[in-house]
Amino acid sequence: MRTNAHGHARPSHPELTSINAIPPETLHARFKDPQRKLFSEFVDLGKEKISITLQKITPGGVCTTICCKLCGMKTPAATFALVAILTLPGCTPLSAVTMAGSIVNRIMESSDTQPYINDARPVVNTDEVAVTNLNLGIEYMQLGKYEMALGRLQRAQEARPDYAPIYDVFGLLYQRLGQPKEAEQYFLQALKLDKDNPSTLNNYGQFLCSQDRVEEAEKQFMAAAENPLYDAREIPYANLGTCAYRHGQPDKAADYFTRALSLNPKIPSALFSLSEINYERKDFATARDYLNLYITFKGQSPGTLWLGIRIEHELGDKDKVSSHALLLRNKYPESEEAKLLNESGIR
16 A cells, blocks of 8 residues: 555555467367367366357357367367356257267277377377467466466477467566566567567566566567557556556656557556546546546446545535445445545545
8 A cells, every 4th residue: 555645545556467478269279289188178277267268269059169179079078068068058958968979979989089180190280289288378377376387388388489479478477486587588588589579578568667677668568559560559558657657657657548548448557547646636627537437447446435535525525425435434344445534534
């Protein structure tokens, strides 16, 4: 909890945004991977993740598509996916039973553990192996299973040692592990392989900002933001704003946040931070406008209620102060913001 220029405590700023090196659509590659172990491990990540992923990659005739994919695999692991299939829209019990019968027949026909094409030898594609292991590594990292994530990334590297996104994610992993030296080496290796990759530039920039190397971070963020082929340029601009604000440069931060919102007006971190900045500037009406926009997208929280109470107090709206204060005390009585409210004397 930090204090602003007026001595008020305020919530920490949102974290910088890291970009997963692999876009969601490449999840499809997991079901094309010829190795039964990878498929089985993906199944083990959980029913909910399977269901969500299958819905993403099989719009339309969901049951038919999945049936083709699962029936093409001579592996018991495929049967576990039936649990997820029953949760998908358009899958009736009859269609699920049909799939189950087809899969069981395949399993009974052979004890082999790999899919075949025309009964030929197994087909191994190193690109797909790399992408599948990379995606698994990302998911394990997001789940906090860092050792398993490291293992998957190492397998991806073995399959495609020249694939830049692998080193980008290695950098993110070592950053989470608190090993900045190793993290930076991997980010630099990723940029050596693909110097203009906006994902890596953004991730390296947020790493540099976390190390208080603000000028270096700004250079990386700007390189990503100025890439004309990058279709999410608001992300590095928002990160530029967050980094500047975190390091005591509110005016520069406001400029970057404004640029980000000009590209995408629905960035919560930029809206909330601009509300805080304008409150500190004593532009309370503008602070209220930004806060209301933030609440539209993200809803109320202890932080928004406490900021709203202070803004409405300065604007003299006693009714809103009372309603916000009541909600904060009743819904979040143990929060740090509720304690600050009780200590402030605002009624």
